[in-house]
Amino acid sequence: MANVRLEDIKRRFNNVTAIEDITFEIPDGEFWVLVGPSGCGKSTILRTIAGLESATSGKLFIGDRLVNNIPARQRDVAMVFQNYALYPHMSVAENIAFGLQMRKVDRKIIQERVMNVARSLSLDHLLDRKPKQLSGGQQQRVALGRAIAREPQVFLLDEPLSNLDAQLRDDTRAELKQLHQELGITTIYVTHDQVEAMTLADKIVVLNRGRIQQIGDPQTIYASPANQMVASFLGNPPMNILPAIYENNGFDVSGQLLEIPADVKEKLHLRQGHSFDLGIRPEHIKINTDAEGAERPATANRTQNSGLLSVEVKLVEPLGRETLIRAGLPGSAVVLNIQVGGDVRPRPGDRLSLQLDLNQLFVFDPKTGDKIL
Numbered sequence: 001m002a003n004v005r006l007e008d009i010k011r012r013f014n015n016v017t018a019i020e021d022i023t024f025e026i027p028d029g030e031f032w033v034l035v036g037p038s039g040c041g042k043s044t045i046l047r048t049i050a051g052l053e054s055a056t057s058g059k060l061f062i063g064d065r066l067v068n069n070i071p072a073r074q075r076d077v078a079m080v081f082q083n084y085a086l087y088p089h090m091s092v093a094e095n096i097a098f099g100l101q102m103r104k105v106d107r108k109i110i111q112e113r114v115m116n117v118a119r120s121l122s123l124d125h126l127l128d129r130k131p132k133q134l135s136g137g138q139q140q141r142v143a144l145g146r147a148i149a150r151e152p153q154v155f156l157l158d159e160p161l162s163n164l165d166a167q168l169r170d171d172t173r174a175e176l177k178q179l180h181q182e183l184g185i186t187t188i189y190v191t192h193d194q195v196e197a198m199t200l201a202d203k204i205v206v207l208n209r210g211r212i213q214q215i216g217d218p219q220t221i222y223a224s225p226a227n228q229m230v231a232s233f234l235g236n237p238p239m240n241i242l243p244a245i246y247e248n249n250g251f252d253v254s255g256q257l258l259e260i261p262a263d264v265k266e267k268l269h270l271r272q273g274h275s276f277d278l279g280i281r282p283e284h285i286k287i288n289t290d291a292e293g294a295e296r297p298a299t300a301n302r303t304q305n306s307g308l309l310s311v312e313v314k315l316v317e318p319l320g321r322e323t324l325i326r327a328g329l330p331g332s333a334v335v336l337n338i339q340v341g342g343d344v345r346p347r348p349g350d351r352l353s354l355q356l357d358l359n360q361l362f363v364f365d366p367k368t369g370d371k372i373l
């Protein structure tokens with residue numbers, strides 16, 4: 001096993017800079033996930049670590065070894081791709097054994113390892129089958145098995161679940177996590193699926209346009225995103241973004257005044273009349289039933305009506321345990337996602353008063369996406 005260290009890695013393709021300023025160190029045995037929108041450079045980083053691409057500049061270490069000039073097959077890493085890339089004419093057992101045979105490992109040891117790997121991936125009853133006689137999930141497990149059997153120092157996984165259907169993806173994701181807990185091999189995993197990132201990662205690296213936006217554990221990244229891109233990327237439904245203008249008493253949001261408490265005002269004191277993007281997650285909005293004397297929002301140090309917005313319900317999606325509501329601000333195109341308990345079922349056309357949890361409000365610079373608050 002080994003740690004993996006990237007120092008100021010850059011990769012250009014002709015005049016396109018695919019990645020730059022890429023610096024991080026993955027401690028031995030951790031599971032790191034690289035996420036970001038299409039084209040942000042995830043695969044380029046992974047392929048550079050694998051040795052399938054070479055860095056234009058910067059240093060790459062696996063363990064203590066500088067590997068920039070070491071060919072892929074000597075880096076002691078195993079990569080699993082989204083399209084499995086199994087040998088169609090070989091059986092499952094032969095596919096799993098392939099890397100070991102290439103390295104002339106003793107036959108008895110190969111047999112033993114193939115059996116162990118097959119057992120841990122529930123493939124032991126399929127060892128004689130050819131890939132085309134397997135389901136997608138089984139094929140992907142064989143691809144994983146082939147990588148595991150080699151006992152590499154580092155696992156590199158490039159969207160390994162993206163060809164599987166939803167149920168199988170969930171199951172295989174859980175298996176992968178379990179496998180990592182058992183084997184403890186340093187793993188770098190590329191995905192654009194934020195659920196995979198949140199559930200699998202010790203640390204998430206969020207990328208955009210070839211640069212690192214934030215590195216942190218999933219909970220920190222979710223609760224304290226570094227900027228608007230990170231805030232919008234992680235979370236489903238995503239964080240609501242409301243364009244607003246700051247005025248004396250609060251934010252003008254599409255003609256409604258969102259009153260805010262004094263401590264927030266203080267921090268924004270010099271920014272009167274400026275535009276901002278407000279960010280609030282769907283689970284941090286409640287339906288304000290105060291008018292009927294029912295639920296009273298906890299606003300000990302807040303003014304009575306701070307954080308209130310009125311909206312019109314557009315769409316209601318009951319999901320059992322919870323209900324997702326899409327609601328529009330009257331007279332504007334802004335639509336909010338609201339996540340409430342499954343027993344709450346407003347109807348399209350209903351007018352609602354919303355209570356935003358102002359302790360959970362983010363304020364972003366609309367031009368740069370930088371977090372202001």
Ligand code: ATP
Pocket residue numbers: 013016017018036037038039040041042043044045192
């Ligand atoms: P996706 O999620 O769509 O796979 P990604 O985040 O993995 O995207 P990369 O494949 O790493 O992104 O690509 C990063 C950038 O580098 C993109 O702009 C891409 O077009 C460019 N790029 C990647 N490989 C090459 C290449 N061989 N030649 C030219 N440009 C390339």
